[in-house]
Amino acid sequence: MTSNSADALYLEGVTKQYGSARAPLLALDGVDLRVPRGQLFGLIGHNGAGKSTLFKLVLGLITPSSGSLRVNGCEVGGRDFREARRSIGYLPENLVLYDNLSGLETLQFFARLKGAPASQCEPLLARVGLRSAARRAVREYSKGMRQRLGFAQALLGSPRLLLLDEPTTGLDPSAIRDFYAQLDALRAEGVTMVISSHILAELQQRIDALAMLGNGRVLALGSVQDLRERSGMPLTVLVSAPPEKLDALAQSIPTALPGSDLRLERRGPVELLVRCPRQHKMPLLALLAPAGLHDLQIKEPTLEDVYFDLREAS
Ligand SMILES: Nc1ncnc2c1ncn2[C@@H]1O[C@H](COP(=O)(O)OP(=O)(O)OP(=O)(O)O)[C@@H](O)[C@H]1O
Numbered sequence: 001m002t003s004n005s006a007d008a009l010y011l012e013g014v015t016k017q018y019g020s021a022r023a024p025l026l027a028l029d030g031v032d033l034r035v036p037r038g039q040l041f042g043l044i045g046h047n048g049a050g051k052s053t054l055f056k057l058v059l060g061l062i063t064p065s066s067g068s069l070r071v072n073g074c075e076v077g078g079r080d081f082r083e084a085r086r087s088i089g090y091l092p093e094n095l096v097l098y099d100n101l102s103g104l105e106t107l108q109f110f111a112r113l114k115g116a117p118a119s120q121c122e123p124l125l126a127r128v129g130l131r132s133a134a135r136r137a138v139r140e141y142s143k144g145m146r147q148r149l150g151f152a153q154a155l156l157g158s159p160r161l162l163l164l165d166e167p168t169t170g171l172d173p174s175a176i177r178d179f180y181a182q183l184d185a186l187r188a189e190g191v192t193m194v195i196s197s198h199i200l201a202e203l204q205q206r207i208d209a210l211a212m213l214g215n216g217r218v219l220a221l222g223s224v225q226d227l228r229e230r231s232g233m234p235l236t237v238l239v240s241a242p243p244e245k246l247d248a249l250a251q252s253i254p255t256a257l258p259g260s261d262l263r264l265e266r267r268g269p270v271e272l273l274v275r276c277p278r279q280h281k282m283p284l285l286a287l288l289a290p291a292g293l294h295d296l297q298i299k300e301p302t303l304e305d306v307y308f309d310l311r312e313a314s
Pocket residue numbers: 018019025026027045046047048049050051052053054093
């Protein structure tokens with residue numbers, strides 16, 4: 001893999017070892033990864049898989065034991081990184097906030113730390129829906145309001161790369177929806193975002209691509225559809241038709257698709273469930289199309305199904 005000018009993030013052979021020489025702990029182990037500019041990229045993996053470690057390495061907060069990282073072409077930790085670091089926004093998993101400061105004072109404090117203009121604070125609070133709470137003390141903020149404030153903090157300095165570590169944990173469904181609407185707007189502005197989450201259903205419809213980490217290694221990389229294809233998990237097709245048509249299909253499908261890992265299951269008089277390998281999708285649909293069905297539902301494996309399947313196989 002070689003770095004490309006269209007990459008917002010590029011990691012090659014990145015290893016991070018914690019612990020002592022006697023009891024080493026490989027938090028990341030030879031990670032190769034590329035995130036093209038403008039993508040919403042997911043990072044998934046079990047607790048301790050190495051997601052936060054990867055973020056901290058990209059930010060230059062910790063140094064790799066070996067390997068190299070580039071942000072928008074600039075070597076992390078290299079000569080020009082101080083400037084490049086300003087183009088990265090980070091929402092940590094547990095952002096520490098000072099309860100006695102107001103939302104606005106909090107943001108002004110972070111703006112000073114980051115060297116971002118103070119004039120961005122009020123518009124950013126409005127952007128995340130905290131305009132009317134800007135002068136209230138953070139101690140009075142709900143979990144969702146704290147997360148919004150943390151997000152506003154990450155947006156200071158108009159970053160080109162946003163690192164979001166489990167940003168929706170503890171948010172209610174409407175706050176999650178608002179949050180992703182914000183990400184869509186940022187994507188439209190060309191911002192690259194890397195988001196870690198354990199809520200796979202939430203990521204599935206929204207990300208362009210993802211990396212699945214396991215014990216510090218990249219177990220899979222690509223779009224959700226790429227991972228579905230790689231996992232080889234079957235498709236489920238639920239067919240509704242009059243009983244005599246289902247009887248005929250139950251006979252003809254195994255003959256037309258022999259030797260496959262095909263499973264047929266009658267679900268009451270008018271429903272037939274077909275599980276088949278992905279490569280049989282089109283031949284199966286060709287068989288079903290003229291069969292006079294009432295209805296047909298195709299269920300793709302979810303990201304969660306694929307995650308467990310690939311994890312077991314690794
Ligand atoms: N400062 C540290 N010193 C020693 N070990 C560490 C340190 N930070 C992380 N680790 C270890 O590195 C591994 C990866 O941790 P990391 O926090 O990156 O995982 P994660 O994928 O973010 O987990 P989670 O989903 O629970 O947030 C874990 O085994 C963790 O215990």
